[in-house]
Amino acid sequence: MAHDVEVSMLRAARTERVAIPQLSDTFPSLDLLTAYEIQAEQRAGFGPLVGWKLGVTSRAKQQQVGVDAPIYGFLAGDHVLDLGEPLVVAEHISPRCEPEIVFVIGRDLSGAHVTATEVLGATAGVAVGIEVLDSRYTDYRFTMPDVVADNASAGRYVVGTPVPPHGLDLRLVGVVLELGGEVVATASGAASLGHPAAAVAWLVRELAASGEGLRAGEVVLSGGLTAAVPVSAGDVVVATIDRLGSVELACR
Numbered sequence: 001m002a003h004d005v006e007v008s009m010l011r012a013a014r015t016e017r018v019a020i021p022q023l024s025d026t027f028p029s030l031d032l033l034t035a036y037e038i039q040a041e042q043r044a045g046f047g048p049l050v051g052w053k054l055g056v057t058s059r060a061k062q063q064q065v066g067v068d069a070p071i072y073g074f075l076a077g078d079h080v081l082d083l084g085e086p087l088v089v090a091e092h093i094s095p096r097c098e099p100e101i102v103f104v105i106g107r108d109l110s111g112a113h114v115t116a117t118e119v120l121g122a123t124a125g126v127a128v129g130i131e132v133l134d135s136r137y138t139d140y141r142f143t144m145p146d147v148v149a150d151n152a153s154a155g156r157y158v159v160g161t162p163v164p165p166h167g168l169d170l171r172l173v174g175v176v177l178e179l180g181g182e183v184v185a186t187a188s189g190a191a192s193l194g195h196p197a198a199a200v201a202w203l204v205r206e207l208a209a210s211g212e213g214l215r216a217g218e219v220v221l222s223g224g225l226t227a228a229v230p231v232s233a234g235d236v237v238v239a240t241i242d243r244l245g246s247v248e249l250a251c252r
């Protein structure tokens, strides 16, 4: 593979749970195109592809990590946490949790001009989710190409029960993130690029550049709606989204 060195550095960080300096320190010419190539080369090291994640789609996230444009990453079987399954903090480096609106795709969708309306038409259900992010970089610091190469900090995710999207205005649904029973952040669906379906449409258009698209049955995390909250063993995180319900994640 073209980027064996970068891929093995990131793999070692992930499997040994030891952060590495950001790739751009070692490879100053790292650009976005190369970063997506490095990301794609890592897919083979995970389970089967189950979907995609948007990253850095909200102002709160952009301010938190100093990256000012959306990115995407892949989701594989290894990223899934089942309902009620705890997050084992020691399996990660610096886990952080954030609330997401999760799309469950009902039919294949691809193309360079896909719209939010088409995304909603192809969606079988939407659900509340919690994404667990984990940067493989020292001090959770990175440039945009660094974080793309690191699969948009994908760690784990848990999804609640989907409901049909029809009749919901996903811009207006309220979002509450709780940690240990305290409300730590609030938002509405519009925090993700103005409309979560618009964020998914952006993803589809980006995937078209590499001849890919969404497949029926895949999930898409449409972007963290608040800043992400660092978690430790013993924490309990609850994400609640109006009309979609709540999902809880215990950390141990």
Ligand code: 0L1
Residues within 6 Å of the ligand: 053, 054, 055, 056, 057, 061, 065, 131, 133, 134, 135, 147, 152, 153, 223, 224, 228
């Ligand atoms: O899902 C996200 O918005 C995260 C993208 C990468 C930045 C981070 O680790 O917070």
Ligand code: MG
Residues within 6 Å of the ligand: 053, 054, 055, 056, 098, 100, 131, 221, 223, 224
């Ligand atoms: Mg996220």
